[in-house]
Amino acid sequence: MANIEIMSFVLSFVLSYIGVPMILNMLIENNVVSQNYKGDDIPYTMGLSFVFIHTISVYLIMLIYKFKMTNIALYLISFILMGLVGLLDDLIGDKNIKGFKGHIKSFIKGKLTTGGIKAGTGFLLSLLISLLISKNIIEIIINTLIIALFTNLINLFDLRPGRSIKVFILISIIMLITSNVKEFNFFFYSFYGILVIYLPLDLKGKAMMGDVGSNILGITLGIYCAFTQVFEAKIIFLIALIVLHVLAEKVSFTQIIEDNRLLKFIDNLGR
Template identity: 45%
Template sequence: MIYIIFIIGLIGTKIIIPYFKSLLIESNITKKNYLGKEIPVSMGIVFLPFLVINSIILRYYIENNIIYSYLFGAIAMGFVGIIDDLIGTRDVTGLKGHIKSLIKGKLTTGGFKALFGGFVALCISVGISKNIQDIIINTMMIALFTNLLNLLDLRPGRSIKGYLFISVLFFLSVNSYEKILIALLTANVIAYFKEDIKALSMMGDAGSNILGVWLGIISANSFNIYTRIAILIGLILIHIITEKYSLTKIIENNKFLNYIDKLGR
């Protein structure tokens, strides 16, 4: 099943990429990247068609309704990501900045994304958790994983490299069904990877949100309480650091991380 799902997702997504790219260019859905080059944005929507198609195949052969939680999270966060890609500004940055704006009565796209994403995470957590403690931990993990992949998406290929690294670690640690779910999204991501790392298009928040929420649900649904607490502490520490220091500067100042970051560009 893993091989079938992976091949369908890889080939299918590869085929539809040019169609979605043309659609975005013709609709003038473009933005300047960090080098000032105008390229299509929100290309992360190419992950969704074969997420849905492969989910249908998976649910038909394996009777496990948890797949609907993953689909709900991916579609919901993809939706809010598109909104941020299309009308978002960079006047306010950081999770703390968006929350402060919200408290002052000003809604930013980042604030809406944080608020909406929090409720999406809560909705999913209620469905997969056993008690209140689980709901709190899982909600925070899903929300912070979503934001983490978004934080990484400031240079070509960076967010996808982060996703692939974490997904490999998860793949080695989860059961066979969760392995299929990781393969389900990873096939689409690999098919798109060249577009992103060569700066031919930006997956945008539409893509990074999908990657993050998927990892968040995998971690919330697969690991015991102690592992989840450890992951949550790690996510909180990363977010505290990135509120104070530029993640890009941290990466650039570390030879190993900088090498990995630039690899393939």
């Protein structure tokens, strides 16, 4: 399996070395820019590069190593669809409506928001995947919640340069260590190859990945967790996800990080 992981990393690295600067320039030339937290106009939706590069990389790995589609197909379909709704939210989303509560209230009032579409699509995909891979009702519930909450998790931290990607890397490493199935490890190694090229741009405030990026990083964590972790590990991940989402509605993660010396140091690394 190590050869597959190395090959996946190398493929994504090479594709990113070529593709990321081209997509960045395309966004700049077409004025696809948005203000970051400092008020600077920088290219956003750079998560598009993740969609193209990761999808091509995964297909090439399947071709080289003769992988069967099955669960990988479920992942790729969900990955691309979440990227699409994330892109929709980036381009025409109402930034004044925040959180689950805001989108639910808008839906009840008869107003459909891109955030509502994103949440609904994420939950539906989570449920469908869980129905296909789970053995009983308990597994269906747990897998659905894990995939849905992970899909939204990265977006909660995407408030400062590089922060959400650091969260993704940390959680993915933990999952690689705790996984009971190693067949899907190349999902993460493919992203590591991309992030070697992309992350410096994000850290220096030269680009933002947008919801299209945070959505697909999140759903990758969720699906990998559902595919590879034992029941006990899933319960631990689920409890952590619930706690983080409840906290996100009540407190500012940015303020918590600013008030903690270690978290602030990690958060500022590379900037």
